[in-house]
Amino acid sequence: MATIDDVAKAAGVSTSTVSYVLSGKRPISAPTRARVERAIDKLGYRPHAGARALASSRTNVIALMAPLRVGVSVPVIMQFVAGVVTRAREFDHDVLLLTQDDVSGLDRVTSGSMVDALVMMDIEADDPRVPLVAAAKQPTVLIGLPQDPEGLSCVDLDFEAAGRLAVRHLVKTGHTDIALIGSPPEVLRRHTAFAERLMRGLRDQAKSSGVTARVEACDSTPAGASEAVDTLLATAPETTGIIVHNEGALPHVLARLAERGAVVGTDMSVVAVCPTDVALSQRIPMTSIDLPAEDIGRVAVDMVMTRLGGEQPSETRLLAPVLTERESSAYGPAAVHD
Amino acid sequence: MATIDDVAKAAGVSTSTVSYVLSGKRPISAPTRARVERAIDKLGYRPHAGARALASSRTNVIALMAPLRVGVSVPVIMQFVAGVVTRAREFDHDVLLLTQDDVSGLDRVTSGSMVDALVMMDIEADDPRVPLVAAAKQPTVLIGLPQDPEGLSCVDLDFEAAGRLAVRHLVKTGHTDIALIGSPPEVLRRHTAFAERLMRGLRDQAKSSGVTARVEACDSTPAGASEAVDTLLATAPETTGIIVHNEGALPHVLARLAERGAVVGTDMSVVAVCPTDVALSQRIPMTSIDLPAEDIGRVAVDMVMTRLGGEQPSETRLLAPVLTERESSAYGPAAVHD
């Protein structure tokens, strides 16, 4: 492997000149720059990442903590990951993937200076990682909202607004008996932030709209979905509007409703909260509130990068939910027809 | 951040002694070791990854190239990834995730010495990355089999054997008209290795068993699956045994068969090639050949690690397919009942 000194020798300049050509941090005359560049690709020179990290304390790597937890939809996680990785590359950064949900990986990459910054997914309401990143020297962006986002940068879909929006939509189209089929019990037990926020928004809106809204946890399996549907329709047979916030369970919920003879889009209105591609690959195109996972990943990287240059204050960005009507929802019993 | 010199000073030893305590490459007396260790965690010392990489030319990072291509099942990819990441951690390595399918990332991490080794997924028959890794100084393991695995280390399910096994099973249970519902057309167009290998095994076995076996490509969407099922049953209505090698399409294939009144497990036998958890989360438990994705990821790391220590010869490991009978297959028309 050629070193920067080899390049310098080949170009007849000093090593620092080569370095400045590469970094652009000092002006270099056109002819010199040309000689250096020619030498670089004649030798196939690549800077040694470790040496660079040592000298500059910049690694051009960011860490992505994506705990692979039970109950979270893997395709959705991957959309976040894809957003993060591709955007990071646009800033000339690579991504170190951490999947353990403990705190040791965090400590290792931050205090070992392996990364310049961190993006953390799947935040719980009282997440043990949060105090650590607050203390780390690397800037961090959370995908999701912890209990106390004080001094932290966060980005997420505004799930509270999404909950409200879903209810408002159903109410507006004439539904007064509404239910949420939500996250798996494990997720709720962990107090995963997004699940709780959606429920809060939903309850608030139901209350202020004067409609009933019950909530069923739901495993992402066929059996779990069937059970959720069955208990829901047993305890509240008057339900005509269902919000499903569980990508894995969604197809099974629809299948069970069909088995029970409920025609989605006619008898029963269903609003999904999920990525658009998931909404579109169901048995019928779903009315849905988009979870723009890839965008959120991208934004997380943008935020982390602005904090990397210059001492920006922390900010939390909540993306406004957008509801798109498709074929799974219709007017309900209380609809006012004109 | 404390440095190794701080630790040495605090413990009253030389920096090299601290280094040897950490690496264990030279014997250190018990009392000295104890003093050093006390100093280490009093100061909260962590070696600087870049400095270590520079001095030792070891980064303790491996690259994982997992192109996020259209047509490949994301949950399955993630199983590979999970296997790789967790096993890498057991060897004290972290994972750098590359998702671009071009060759630039490969070049960057190898010639920049960012990683000690590579694991590459989703190999095409004539993959442009293969010549590059053969030239790189870092050992590499491919998940999948290129056209010419000469001098390369590879690991995968033995898809050819899986194709044969699936056919043999159907033949043995009395089916003479067999079909494969396979990968999406894009995957075939890329000559993705595993898809072609399964088809080859299937055709060979069909030929030598004297049964017919047609092949349908199949998009992983509801529409694509319906289309595949429809054309299959239109052109070969006598089909009683179907092999599905497409995780994304599987549920939709089953749904379409049901819609058309074919009772899977009675009229129609279906064998899936997919991870067991996918096989179990369908409308009925599927007879399947397991794709042990996480295991394969783990094995890939094992192989890469043995090649990292000592100059091992390259090897390719093909895991023997295992078929598990469940409820989606039954005896066919030609079965000999006793």
Added chain:
DNA sequence: CTGGATCGTCGAAGCGTTTCAACACGCTAA
């Protein structure tokens, strides 16, 4: 005793960059 191993520790030379202070040069302005 003496000579040679063995054990534990140390000093110093790298590893390949970045970056700071300094300098040479040609200009312009006084």
Added chain:
DNA sequence: TTAGCGTGTTGAAACGCTTCGACGATCCAG
């Protein structure tokens, strides 16, 4: 003419670690 300035380039000092060769001490065999 000279002081002063900006432009382009350089030398050398970090950055924090690993590892090689060397060295004193201890031990055992002869």
